[in-house]
Amino acid sequence: MVEQLPGMAIRRIAAYAPPTVVSNATVAERLRQEMAKLQAQLDRDLTDDEAAAFRTNDKWIRRFIGFRERRFVAPGEGTIDLAVRASRLLTNLGGTAPSDYDMIVFATVTPSCLYSPPDAGPLQHQLRIPEFVDGIPHELGGMMISLACSSWVAALRTCYAFIRSGQAERILLIGADAMSTTINWRDRAFACVLGDAGTAMELVAVPNVRDMFGPNCFWSWLGGSQADIITTPVGGSRNPLRTAEDLRDYQHCLTMDGKAVRELMVEFVGGPGTQAALHKAGLSLEHLDLVTLHEANRVLNGDIITRWRDQGFRGNIIDAGGNFGNTTSASIPLALALNPDALQVGKRFGLFGFGGGLSACFAFGLITSPIEVITEL
Amino acid sequence: MVEQLPGMAIRRIAAYAPPTVVSNATVAERLRQEMAKLQAQLDRDLTDDEAAAFRTNDKWIRRFIGFRERRFVAPGEGTIDLAVRASRLLTNLGGTAPSDYDMIVFATVTPSCLYSPPDAGPLQHQLRIPEFVDGIPHELGGMMISLACSSWVAALRTCYAFIRSGQAERILLIGADAMSTTINWRDRAFACVLGDAGTAMELVAVPNVRDMFGPNCFWSWLGGSQADIITTPVGGSRNPLRTAEDLRDYQHCLTMDGKAVRELMVEFVGGPGTQAALHKAGLSLEHLDLVTLHEANRVLNGDIITRWRDQGFRGNIIDAGGNFGNTTSASIPLALALNPDALQVGKRFGLFGFGGGLSACFAFGLITSPIEVITEL
Numbered sequence: 208m209v210e211q212l213p214g215m216a217i218r219r220i221a222a223y224a225p226p227t228v229v230s231n232a233t234v235a236e237r238l239r240q241e242m243a244k245l246q247a248q249l250d251r252d253l254t255d256d257e258a259a260a261f262r263t264n265d266k267w268i269r270r271f272i273g274f275r276e277r278r279f280v281a282p283g284e285g286t287i288d289l290a291v292r293a294s295r296l297l298t299n300l301g302g303t304a305p306s307d308y309d310m311i312v313f314a315t316v317t318p319s320c321l322y323s324p325p326d327a328g329p330l331q332h333q334l335r336i337p338e339f340v341d342g343i344p345h346e347l348g349g350m351m352i353s354l355a356c357s358s359w360v361a362a363l364r365t366c367y368a369f370i371r372s373g374q375a376e377r378i379l380l381i382g383a384d385a386m387s388t389t390i391n392w393r394d395r396a397f398a399c400v401l402g403d404a405g406t407a408m409e410l411v412a413v414p415n416v417r418d419m420f421g422p423n424c425f426w427s428w429l430g431g432s433q434a435d436i437i438t439t440p441v442g443g444s445r446n447p448l449r450t451a452e453d454l455r456d457y458q459h460c461l462t463m464d465g466k467a468v469r470e471l472m473v474e475f476v477g478g479p480g481t482q483a484a485l486h487k488a489g490l491s492l493e494h495l496d497l498v499t500l501h502e503a504n505r506v507l508n509g510d511i512i513t514r515w516r517d518q519g520f521r522g523n524i525i526d527a528g529g530n531f532g533n534t535t536s537a538s539i540p541l542a543l544a545l546n547p548d549a550l551q552v553g554k555r556f557g558l559f560g561f562g563g564g565l566s567a568c569f570a571f572g573l574i575t576s577p578i579e580v581i582t583e584l
Numbered sequence: 585m586v587e588q589l590p591g592m593a594i595r596r597i598a599a600y601a602p603p604t605v606v607s608n609a610t611v612a613e614r615l616r617q618e619m620a621k622l623q624a625q626l627d628r629d630l631t632d633d634e635a636a637a638f639r640t641n642d643k644w645i646r647r648f649i650g651f652r653e654r655r656f657v658a659p660g661e662g663t664i665d666l667a668v669r670a671s672r673l674l675t676n677l678g679g680t681a682p683s684d685y686d687m688i689v690f691a692t693v694t695p696s697c698l699y700s701p702p703d704a705g706p707l708q709h710q711l712r713i714p715e716f717v718d719g720i721p722h723e724l725g726g727m728m729i730s731l732a733c734s735s736w737v738a739a740l741r742t743c744y745a746f747i748r749s750g751q752a753e754r755i756l757l758i759g760a761d762a763m764s765t766t767i768n769w770r771d772r773a774f775a776c777v778l779g780d781a782g783t784a785m786e787l788v789a790v791p792n793v794r795d796m797f798g799p800n801c802f803w804s805w806l807g808g809s810q811a812d813i814i815t816t817p818v819g820g821s822r823n824p825l826r827t828a829e830d831l832r833d834y835q836h837c838l839t840m841d842g843k844a845v846r847e848l849m850v851e852f853v854g855g856p857g858t859q860a861a862l863h864k865a866g867l868s869l870e871h872l873d874l875v876t877l878h879e880a881n882r883v884l885n886g887d888i889i890t891r892w893r894d895q896g897f898r899g900n901i902i903d904a905g906g907n908f909g910n911t912t913s914a915s916i917p918l919a920l921a922l923n924p925d926a927l928q929v930g931k932r933f934g935l936f937g938f939g940g941g942l943s944a945c946f947a948f949g950l951i952t953s954p955i956e957v958i959t960e961l
Contacts, residue, residue, distance in 0.1 A: 285822025317821040323940030324811035332808030348804040371749035385821035427725040431709030434701035444694040444762035445662025451828035563700030
């Protein structure tokens with residue numbers, strides 16, 4: 208009787224990015240300033256090896272990462288502000304009021320506050336979703352979901368479980384990150400890459416024949432043996448931030464072994480990971496009309512796509528064009544929102560989240576009804 | 585055809601707490617030391633108002649919070665270590681190997697690392713769940729879920745959605761927090777309260793007739809208008825930690841307006857919140873044999889229960905007895921694990937998560953099959 212379960216459709220997508228554009232040249236200049244500060248702190252010149260971590264320029268970033276610019280939040284803004292702006296864009300489309308949502312599923316790795324409050328609370332309040340109606344508490348689900356670079360697809364999969372199981376009919380899915388607040392400015396690896404954006408998606412229950420997904424359309428993987436290649440040395444519960452030196456040295460910020468990430472992820476997503484997920488879904492690469500990969504590095508993604516082409520992939524790439532950086536939980540829905548004309552009914556798509564953990568979460572779907580898109584970028 | 589969907593049963597619960605016992609007297613002494621440090625820093629005596637934040641003793645904590653002691657992780661240990669220990673206890677029961685799980689759902693507000701890796705990755709690795717079998721990636725779902733004090737029930741609800749929708753058959757649900765790492769030692773409000781523990785639960789798909797829950801058995805609420813009463817001033821994306829002064833002053837640690845929390849939560853959980861959730865589930869307070877409330881403050885919980893008694897509640901309270909503090913994502917499963925004899929087949933239970941956000945997530949169920957329990961406390 209599985210045929211009678213509800214399906215899930217993406218009804219609308221909204222994307223917002225803050226107005227402050229940060230060019231590759233600006234990133235390179237900031238790294239130069241930080242190198243000078245470190246030299247002053249050490250009272251000596253850096254060795255060539257030490258200096259390499261700071262050395263970059265526009266040409267290098269375009270060549271090895273494929274990014275041109277990114278956006279940064281203003282001081283005092285955080286993930287909640289990105290989420291509120293994106294959610295209000297959705298509301299601007301009309302038809303759905305914030306109080307029509309059963310649930311807020313909020314994907315982020317950069318919550319506005321550590322520990323509490325979870326951003327879902329302030330978002331409910333800022334969207335004026337009522338807390339009580341006629342004295343009776345207004346039911347509203349909420350949760351924060353994260354899985355590093357795979358956060359958004361993991362959250363999408365969770366929304367599918369809630370809708371498919373009849374526990375929700377209309378979900379506000381947020382994918383938002385203020386990654387600029389996590390940058391170690393003594394290390395070009397992430398400094399050249401990270402950016403900020405917020406997205407909001409309206410997901411609705413539909414009859415099973417119009418399901419855009421299906422229970423076999425999601426596939427997940429964990430590779431914790433390589434967890435150390437994208438990590439944050441200090442600031443979590445295992446190694447709390449306790450010294451001014453660690454703060455000064457950006458030890459509470461993200462670090463990455465870019466070479467290892469590239470080798471592992473190109474091999475995995477370009478080969479057995481994608482093949483295993485397609486096999487579960489009963490698909491092959493030839494079936495995919497549109498694909499969106501988590502945009503951590505467009506050169507890395509290009510290498511994955513080259514491998515896919517060799518295996519029969521003939522579809523189109525939907526991406527953010529290197530103009531927004533790696534926005535983590537926002538990256539895939541941002542890319543979709545930037546390419547509304549590609550989201551045609553009848554197109555079969557693949558969404559590929561992968562990165563820290565290591566983790567991967569992939570989703571395949573078919574656009575069964577029009578998707579409305581609104582952006583403020 | 586809803587009758588034919590799978591249900592979910594709690595098969596096993598494991599709970600672990602680190603061996604370092606911290607008495608109320610030890611907490612009070614640490615606060616006194618911090619007060620002396622602050623006086624030295626300011627080079628003056630504190631005013632009476634300032635000193636009040638540091639003033640406590642065993643009698644005060646027992647009277648106003650109802651806690652006797654709590655456990656703290658050792659230096660270098662974090663949430664991942666609590667989760668690994670609890671998960672291995674589950675495995676020690678035999679019958680289920682770690683590789684039998686489809687998914688790791690990890691509830692915590694204190695991830696071992698900020699941003700990446702998500703603890704689900706290192707947990708998979710430490711449990712030796714394979715990443716590849718015969719060269720093919722081994723499918724394994726994973727995600728981190730948080731909703732402040734309501735994290736664990738929100739994660740339980742998510743597990744129900746995955747199992748009910750047929751997307752998972754056996755889930756490892758972790759509820760673990762190293763709350764000692766979040767303490768502002770200049771403020772007794774949380775310093776007297778927080779503790780560390782890890783729990784692991786095996787949740788399995790069962791025929792609908794043995795479902796311990798049901799789609800109407802979960803109820804959630806957000807009250808973001810009061811988000812500021814449990815918050816962390818600095819360290820999230822909206823106000824990143826940037827100065828040594830903020831670090832010294834514990835601005836990156838949890839803060840609470842205890843009076844406001846108490847007034848709001850006793851009123852809400854003791855009245856309309858619980859009534860709304862019971863109404864949805866088709867139950868009333870008389871139906872509940874066993875209840876477990878998030879153990880943030882046993883005196884506050886006592887006031888809630890007094891209100892419930894006035895409304896017809898005649899069941900038993902399952903709690904941790906004030907011996908483990910507020911362990912956030914571990915608190916409800918820890919209380920269950922501490923009272924195995926109460927978990928009898930045929931008993932109807934209520935689980936009540938509430939706190940920061942503000943948030944609430946409640947679950948009602950019926951024990952339809954024996955629950956195995958193992959602890960190392």
